[in-house]
Amino acid sequence: MVRSRASERERNESSASFTWLAGALGPRPGRGPVAEAWADTRDTMREPRNQSVAYPTDWTSDPWLARGARITGAGMITPCWAPPDGIDEWTAPDVTGLVAAFASAALRTRPQAPAREVPGNVPGGAESAFLRGQAEPGGRDAAGRARAQHVRAWLGCAVGPLIRDVLLSADPDPGALAAATAARLETPRRIKLPASWAAANQFSEKYLDLLYNMRTAPDGRLAFPDAAGVRIGQGEGWREHWTWLSRDIGLGDLREALRVAARLMRRPAVVEGLLSTAASEDRRLGMTAVAVARRWLLTLRAMAWLEEAAGQEWTHVRPRDLACFAFNALKPDWPRRVLGISHRSSDTKSALSMTDLWSSGRCAIDATYVPSWETNTGMVWGLFGATAAIVRVRSPGYERSAWCLREAELTRYLVERSDFLAERWVLDLDRRDLGALDAVHSSGVDDPPPYAPGDAPARRPAPTRVRVWAPGSRPEWQTAILRAGAALRVINTLLADADLTNRFVTEFLLGDAHFPGPAPAGHPDGWDAYRAVFRELQELSGGAEPAVRLPWGYGAEQTALDMAMFRRLPEPRPGDLRDALVAYEFLRSEWPMLAGDRRRRYLAVDLRAVRREEWESDERLSLQRGLLTVRAPVPVWIVQHAGQDVDGWPILGDHPIFTEHFPGQFPWMAGDRPDRTPFVAGAGLEYSPALTALIGRPGVR
Numbered sequence: 001m002v003r004s005r006a007s008e009r010e011r012n013e014s015s016a017s018f019t020w021l022a023g024a025l026g027p028r029p030g031r032g033p034v035a036e037a038w039a040d041t042r043d044t045m046r047e048p049r050n051q052s053v054a055y056p057t058d059w060t061s062d063p064w065l066a067r068g069a070r071i072t073g074a075g076m077i078t079p080c081w082a083p084p085d086g087i088d089e090w091t092a093p094d095v096t097g098l099v100a101a102f103a104s105a106a107l108r109t110r111p112q113a114p115a116r117e118v119p120g121n122v123p124g125g126a127e128s129a130f131l132r133g134q135a136e137p138g139g140r141d142a143a144g145r146a147r148a149q150h151v152r153a154w155l156g157c158a159v160g161p162l163i164r165d166v167l168l169s170a171d172p173d174p175g176a177l178a179a180a181t182a183a184r185l186e187t188p189r190r191i192k193l194p195a196s197w198a199a200a201n202q203f204s205e206k207y208l209d210l211l212y213n214m215r216t217a218p219d220g221r222l223a224f225p226d227a228a229g230v231r232i233g234q235g236e237g238w239r240e241h242w243t244w245l246s247r248d249i250g251l252g253d254l255r256e257a258l259r260v261a262a263r264l265m266r267r268p269a270v271v272e273g274l275l276s277t278a279a280s281e282d283r284r285l286g287m288t289a290v291a292v293a294r295r296w297l298l299t300l301r302a303m304a305w306l307e308e309a310a311g312q313e314w315t316h317v318r319p320r321d322l323a324c325f326a327f328n329a330l331k332p333d334w335p336r337r338v339l340g341i342s343h344r345s346s347d348t349k350s351a352l353s354m355t356d357l358w359s360s361g362r363c364a365i366d367a368t369y370v371p372s373w374e375t376n377t378g379m380v381w382g383l384f385g386a387t388a389a390i391v392r393v394r395s396p397g398y399e400r401s402a403w404c405l406r407e408a409e410l411t412r413y414l415v416e417r418s419d420f421l422a423e424r425w426v427l428d429l430d431r432r433d434l435g436a437l438d439a440v441h442s443s444g445v446d447d448p449p450p451y452a453p454g455d456a457p458a459r460r461p462a463p464t465r466v467r468v469w470a471p472g473s474r475p476e477w478q479t480a481i482l483r484a485g486a487a488l489r490v491i492n493t494l495l496a497d498a499d500l501t502n503r504f505v506t507e508f509l510l511g512d513a514h515f516p517g518p519a520p521a522g523h524p525d526g527w528d529a530y531r532a533v534f535r536e537l538q539e540l541s542g543g544a545e546p547a548v549r550l551p552w553g554y555g556a557e558q559t560a561l562d563m564a565m566f567r568r569l570p571e572p573r574p575g576d577l578r579d580a581l582v583a584y585e586f587l588r589s590e591w592p593m594l595a596g597d598r599r600r601r602y603l604a605v606d607l608r609a610v611r612r613e614e615w616e617s618d619e620r621l622s623l624q625r626g627l628l629t630v631r632a633p634v635p636v637w638i639v640q641h642a643g644q645d646v647d648g649w650p651i652l653g654d655h656p657i658f659t660e661h662f663p664g665q666f667p668w669m670a671g672d673r674p675d676r677t678p679f680v681a682g683a684g685l686e687y688s689p690a691l692t693a694l695i696g697r698p699g700v701r
Helices: 013-025 033-046 096-101 125-134 142-159 161-167 174-190 205-211 236-245 251-264 268-278 283-309 319-328 345-352 376-382 402-416 431-442 476-495 498-509 526-541 556-566 577-594 612-617 619-627 689-696
Strands: 067-071 077-081 106-108 339-342 389-394 425-430 466-469 602-606 636-641 657-660
Touching: 013 251, 013 268, 013 283, 033 268, 033 283, 096 425, 096 431, 125 142, 142 161, 142 236, 142 251, 142 283, 142 319, 161 174, 161 268, 174 205, 174 268, 174 283, 205 283, 236 319, 236 376, 251 283, 251 319, 268 283, 283 319, 319 376, 319 402, 339 402, 345 431, 389 402, 389 431, 402 425, 425 431, 476 498, 476 526, 476 556, 476 577, 476 619, 476 689, 498 526, 526 577, 526 689, 556 577, 577 619, 602 619, 612 619
Parallel strands: 339 389, 389 425, 466 602, 602 636, 636 657
Antiparallel strands: 067 077, 106 425
């Protein structure tokens, strides 16, 4: 049982901050520039002429958290606007037909009590508590660092990274903070959008996608997200949020992080900058401020629920489950599912696959749910975080599944104690009810609107041929080449001189000279690990001269690419360097050519034919192990057979896991056969004649 040490007398800081923010945005409910601008935007969204939302983009996001989905007569779904009345409310899909059909099995969750906490000023310790945790990168205060990263995640979710920096600013000048807030809200407005984004910006949606993904680089310059890397409104920065929220943390630490984040949000100067921007004559700029106010309010609602839940006792639910459940209600995801199905896969999945629920874009099932940057924990709770109806399909094995027990306990809490959604239903059904559930769900098909253009691109109701590339095993000579090439580049990021790097490898790593300095990033395996990498390749290739070297003229542009990839390496851990280097060079040299047209948007490590003992030591699987270690530029999934239980294998992180329970379960994962992908020699590297001969030798592959 997981318990919290929270005092019953402690007030809910998130609730207090919600009360403070709601009052600061308008002196009275429905009055003030933000409330008036929201009402105007909401009513415009609801106009029939704005309900045909068809964009020439691959990823439709929902930065307003106000989109719905229209089901056409052809069974396809397209986005539409479905904003709620209040700026601080979630969109509520209509599930009355579903509830009526299963009235005896339906339980309504208990809406969260209205915020009544009286806010105070920002306690002086809020900033210092955050900064103390942030300053500890190692193990001296691991819990403090985890709390700090939770704070960053919630602040970023509420207002985006740029305004988060203002909330965390130590500048005591309110005028400067208000001006900084207004300037950062305006930053996306000054950026020329990609052509594919311009048509999808009627309500500043793409400006919001930028605002919630842009960040300040360490050198103070703005770091712009790659348009192709923003998946359903989430760029790579969201991966860091999901990673930290999915790590083990105590209930007390989780609660304290929320309380610190809530106190940090009480910055009157930031609200002043928001209000002045909301009143701007630039309509799209004003919309941006209103959307930020909405997401800030909704974030505090979810935080208030989570802060209360973190003060309870739990038997099966872990703190990270609570955090990811609440965070999922705030991600800019579309389509936002109406129905989520909790079930024991071995008992129910085959039967589910025979229904239209399996291919419905309004129904959340783990086997057909495509995550963006979520972890496995985040992906699972994404099935339920914002769904209006949760169906628990009871079966003989339901109570024997750890995940089903967590889902049952959390949904029971929603019914008996509190839910941040104003209206949500939990239904307990039997497997024999799946046919009736399918019929009720399929009956809700709207006629296509007469004003919809006939050639508008429609979204399929289920994942359709998502581009996934799963690398196969590599011969040992290939992994040795990739590893040495990466090691050479990493050393050059330290020395910043190609000739010096080559001489260093020759004299210190291939020769007998000893270098006393620390290895790159202070890796605990030291220079001995790098020495082993180069000597293994040298022994494999033969010849007198070094097997791999940087060419003359290896300049600043190449070094910048190497440095960018170096930042994707994991925090140094004993024994992880070899696999990480193989993944480094693959992503640096091969992946840009494989994914150059952006069609292959995911990587997958397919373990269905791999045994655990092979995974732990087989050199031919070094690339796969490395891909699950580094921060790849695209999401990396795991595919397994039922019963493999790879979540118990020595795999770093919490990558999404797709489990195959019957053949052909994942036809939507479209990818190339690994044996059709040739080995690509390292870009910008020189190989010795002996190694070149080895690569070209017939039969060596």
